[in-house]
Amino acid sequence: MAPLLQSSQPWVEKYRPKQIKDVAHQDEVVRVLTNTLETANCPHMLFYGPPGTGKTTTALAIAHQLYGPELYKSRVLELNASDDRGINVVRTKIKDFAAVAVGSGQRQGVYPCPPYKIIILDEADSMTEDAQNALRRTMETYSKVTRFFFICNYISRIIEPLASRCAKFRFKPLPEEIMSNRILHICNEEGLTLETEALSTLSSVSQGDLRRAITYLQGAARLFGSSISSKDLISVSGAIPREVTEAIYAACKNGDFDLANKEVNDVIAEGYPVSQMLAQLFEVVVEVDDISDEQKARICKSLATADKCLVDGADEYLQLLDVVSNTMRSLCNMPQEFSYDI
């Protein structure tokens, strides 16, 4: 029997801001919502922006602050992509919940408890268009007693009629110093020490996504103990060390096919995920100055083709080899067309 230890909560949940004013860097939204808290008046909302910028956090925080723990269960319906959200759910569950009338707005203690319910639709961009269409009328019919909060990454996937019914807020990616502040705060609370370079590594591997940064941090802390170096973070995040990508690029530049083949074999044997490799190779290619735009374009095209093939489930080794061979031909100005292909 395994000893059961205190089940550790993910830090992402533990350090999720509980109040609107703690949400970092999204001033505009925070201002509007603080106003809402005072007047208890709130339009339909649409939050969009890249992952890990605080959209869900904000929605949950405002719901909690409006209703308090007691009423929260009966007033808020939260659905995300892992729940079934086909057109049937919209027609039944959402509509039923939206239709229920609520009592008059009695202020309970510190909570305003306005006379409407909130439905939070997380990851709304993965809803089908039909389901979204079915929502249109529901939103208007029950607007007296229900407010909708849509949360999504890509606003273009939300149909125009829905978007036009909502107040839209864009969530910006977090800049490095705000992220560092949060991370250092967590490190303090958990008693971790970060080595000097680790902080900047963490922001570069997580690319403005605070949730990802915190997940990596927790992973590293569990695996490597309380003192964390940038190497540990790279190994937890699944990123590929820069030397490896550069070795591949150098081999392409060199123009020797067998050498490149050897490098590709090594990458596969080391177990690096090739999709990650393509992403990092892309960064290298875009940043390099000494090649022409046309060469860059060609390389990017081959990267894109390979990425699609990988998604279809093609073999990693062959795809990477194909990319490397294409890159080599572009870099060394070999002919692009195959000469013996009839």
Place this chain on the structure above:
Amino acid sequence: MLWVDKYRPKTLDQVIVHQETAENLKKLVTEQDCPHLLFYGPSGSGKKTLIMALLRQIFGTSAEKVKVENRTWKIDAGSRTIDLELTTLSSTNHVELSPSDAGFQDRYIVQEIIKEMAKNRPIDTKGKKGYKVLVLNEVDKLSREAQHSLRRTMEKYSASCRLILCCNSSSKVTEAIRSRCLNVRINAPKEEQIVKVLEFIGKKEGLQLPPGFAARVADKSNRSLRRAILSFETCRVQQYPFSSNQAIPPMDWEEYVSEICSDIMREQSPKRLFQVRGKLYELLINCIPPEIILKKLLSELLKKLDEELKHEVCHWAAYYEHRMRMGQKAIFHLEAFVAKFMSIYKAFLIATFG
């Protein structure tokens, strides 16, 4: 018992190759609750060995008493019920299975089994609730839907059930799952490490190793430890005492593929293509996966080709492998690759020699 099994490290302390990873894993499970884990790396690198050792570390020796079961699940899928049969390997504290065996119905397996595991949660002598471990093999072969339902179940039942996922390429596992697990990359052992293991086995077996012999075995193994140990044992059976220039027998199917390779280099004609088809069928019938055949064929061809042809051939290999994955019948695409190669090579010969 085969040496591969005989000398498989049983505990995390005995591990020779991935010592650092083993240390970290040990720390992980002793200090606190174990998170979900995702092991990824090429085959023969020791993922399974580490997982078994880790289970032993958590549950003690009871994790080793496993029984193989062939179970049927009745699954209620809305309007109809589905019968699914699956082989599981289980001890009191863990269940191991390859859900991808269920084919396109893998989603139900994922949902049903985890639900069942979560329902009967083990309780220890002190009445405290423990957790079970579910080891899922080949997660990269799971369908998208199965992976999506997995991520929901991972959260819902995380109190009573820990998942250990094992796969070859983590590109095929969705980001949503990867971000919920602690990712552990297991790299293929370096040749020096393989040599070390072979020498260790040699010492235990009381064998005389001529200098450089282990290094040659390691060199032939393509950095797969399992393969190195297997061919080491084959050598032992073939000839002992070892002579320093003893040939290390290649795998049968590899020899067969290189035969195909030299066939198509020698003659490019419909007649030869027909013969090659027979050989490819022979390989497929013997359960050699088609993508392995294609990769081996490519690597054999690359050894013999001119520099300018290499780019072309490797492009087409990638192209046909992708199509093979999208299509149904592997033989069409293997044959198409061979035909393509013949056409290219013939054109090259004509252009060069007239």
